[in-house]
Structure formats: structure tokens, C-alpha cells
Amino acid sequence: MTNKLNLKNLTKSEEDYLKALFQLLIEDDSGKVGNNQLADYLKVSPASTNNMIKKLKAKKYVVSEKYGKLELTEEGKSIAVRLIRKHRLWETFLCNYLNFSWDEVHEVAEQLEHIKSQKLVNELDRFMDFPSKDPHGEVIPNADGEYFVLPKITLSSLEEGAVCQLVSVNDASVTFLKYVSEIGLALSSEIKVLEVREFDSSIRIQFNQVEETVTRKFADNVFVKVI
Amino acid sequence: MTNKLNLKNLTKSEEDYLKALFQLLIEDDSGKVGNNQLADYLKVSPASTNNMIKKLKAKKYVVSEKYGKLELTEEGKSIAVRLIRKHRLWETFLCNYLNFSWDEVHEVAEQLEHIKSQKLVNELDRFMDFPSKDPHGEVIPNADGEYFVLPKITLSSLEEGAVCQLVSVNDASVTFLKYVSEIGLALSSEIKVLEVREFDSSIRIQFNQVEETVTRKFADNVFVKVI
DNA sequence: TTAATTTGTTAGTCATAACTAACTTTTTTA
């Protein structure tokens, strides 16, 4: 009840900030997310962030002390999760039904996630028969806002000889996503780590009968499960 | 080229004004659409309209002289038609794939029509196999922006004894649309005009083996083709 | 054809959400 009303009245900007803060809080294992970090992430000035955080604190979505770290209330988290759900459902729809490629979906989903209609999201979910993962392999929160964050193992963390399966990729960069599909990697690809080169941390991998050398930076954005 | 760029840079408000003006110019056979009329239609103050019209004139989407009637440039019309195309495609999608009813689609389509992605619209169109009409019976402009406005005959304009087929309904009011489906009318319904009552202009009609009396106001919003 | 009404315009205000510049607090490091 309360949730519904609050969600309705949030501006696009407020939603963007809540979602960004939520993502940062998950990614950052240090547990400390600061004002400037959020500003960087959203590509706005620290002053803008500071301003918005004040508003979100007044609306009881964010908690923080002056000069202290930022945290989300349950209500704030709930809104963020529902945005992530919408985003991922739309990405899935765009990829599976509208011929969008991996790297094209993010920008459009960023717009679509702000459409306000409970029915739209849930019907879209039903239409696609309740998919559990989005095209990048990320878990889609269910209609009750339950969200299981799988612990992420990066390809870069594996030892020589390890064999793994690609479970998801970081969807933050279009050029990265294009690169991934160009070399022929996809969800569920089986990857073997042939060699980790000491000199520049580059990694020689093998998949689909081909060998490739990728950088550390690349491997940091590829998430796998060991098999 | 130019079109694409311009469309991208328009704000939601600018789009709303252009679309509203376009609709008014079509509906109003007098050919004169004024500032206050537009304000009424959009439910904003005349001052707001005046302000926005200035901006749209500067951007070459609108032409008008001081105290004169409002007109759209070709560019302005083109933007409006593309918005109508998007709106009607989304309405069709919501009704035909996501279990939305006639009266629920408009509000959500109003939001969806502002999503900026050429690919999204065209793929949606393809996905639905290029529908020619939306759920209210309105023609959907094609990808080239060709838009055929069918001359509209209202149910209220018919004489006693006339037999017609429902081709479209005015989608501006949710309560009207609910009313239409509640009494059992739908697209293609065959309607016979039994009696036009002089006293209050109410009309006795017959369809699907039932008889109903509807008001003049109701019949003004039902569009038909005589058979 | 003057007066009343409607329509259109202008000026000034407000909220949102961005910005820069200046300043303060906290943290780091020399």
C-alpha cells in the first residue's frame, strides 16, 4: 500500500539515485558508499548528489549521518529492487522477442524501467513465462521483491587449469559487451584457463575450440561458476 | 537524419504539446486551433501553453502569428505522427499480448510513447506483424510516417433505421471506454439505429440481439461505417 | 459602435535537478 504510493510519486531522478546507491552497496564489499562515489557512478557533480541525498533522507529512503556513509532503508531497497526487476525484465523482452543484441538493451531498458504500471511489469513477466535470468545472466527479482544476489566469481580470480562456465557479464559498458560477443563468448560458454601471464596479468583462455588472450580488465567483468 | 536528431532532443513536454496540437488540428474541422484551446486540452494554464509555443516556434515545429491561430510545420507534424504511431503500437501490444483492457491502455501508452528508440518501435511493429489498427480501431501510421485519417462518422449523425458497424471509439476517457465494453459493444459490432428521440437526442440502438438507449454525448464518441 | 466577453500575452514566482565555486570535515601520509 505504502510502497505503491511511494513508487508512484518518485521522480525519474529519485529512482535513478536509489537504484545506483543499491547497486553500489552490493558491489562494494567494503560496505562503505560515499557521496562522491555515488556522484562518480551517476556522472553528476558531488553537489547534485548531496542535494538529492538530502531529499531522499527526508523521504526516509536513505539514512546517513553528516560526513558519514550512505545507507538505504528497507523502503529504499524495495524501490531499488523493483527498478532492477523492471530493468531486467525489459532487457529480457528486448533480447528474446525484439531482436535486440546484448549490447543494445541497456540504454533502452534504462528508459523503460521508469514506466509506472504495476500491471505492465507483471504481465510482461507472465508473457515471458517468468524468466529467472536476464540476457546478461543476472537474476531477475520476483514480483515479491525477493532478490538473490549470487556471489560473483570473476574469470580473473581463477588459477591456471581451471574450467568454468560463464554465468553473467557486467552490463555497464557497451564496448565491453560488443567485445564479448565478437570473440564468441556467450552465457553458459565453457571456458578453460590455459595460462595466467605474470608480466601483465593477461589470461590465455580456451572456449568453443578457440584460444584467446584477454586482459585482466576484461576478465574482471566476466563472472563464472567453476565446474 | 535531421528528423532523428530532432526527435532525440525533444523533451517529454515538447512532445506532448506537438502531439496535442496535431490531434486538435485534425479533430477541429474549423481549422483554427488557439492557445487556450490547447491549454484546455492539455489541462495546463494558457500561460504555460503560450510559453511552450514560443519555444516550439523557435525550434521551427510550430508556426503562428501573434494572437493568431496555431499551425504545425512539416517537421512538427512528422514528430507528432511518430508519437501517435508509437502510442498506438504500444496500445496494441498491451491489449493483444499483455491482457490489458481497452480502458487501461491509454495511460500506460502515454508513458511508453516517450521512450526514445527507433529500433524499439520498429521491432515491436514487426513482432506484432505490422498491425494496421490499434485496439480502439484507429489507424496506426507506418514506419515512413504515412498517416491516413479516415473521415469519421459518429453514431450520433445517423438517421433512424440506419445500420452500421463500429469502427473506432474515442479513447480520451477511461469511463467512456469502460461503459462501451460493459454494455457489450466492441470493434466491428453491428449497430442498428432504432429511434432518435427528439426530446433529449437520446438514441435507441440494437446490437447483438440487445437494445440499449444511449445519450447523444455517448454517440458522439462512437465512430461507425454505414453498411 | 461601444461595451462585454473571450482569447492571448507578459511578468514574476515556484519546484526540480543540474551546475560551479568556495568552504569544511575527515582521512591519509610524510
Next chain:
DNA sequence: TAAAAAAGTTAGTTATGACTAACAAATTAA
């Protein structure tokens, strides 16, 4: 631990797009 760097805050500005109130032009009616 004191200086430097980083992080956070505040004040003041800008653009968008609403608003009201006051006023001007055009149209309609007496």
C-alpha cells in the same frame, strides 16, 4: 602530529516547465 589530499557540504546560478495575476488584443453582443 601537522600538512596535504580527499571527501563532503553549502551557497548561489541556471534551465525547464509549471503556476497566478495583471494586462492587451480580438471577437461577440447589445
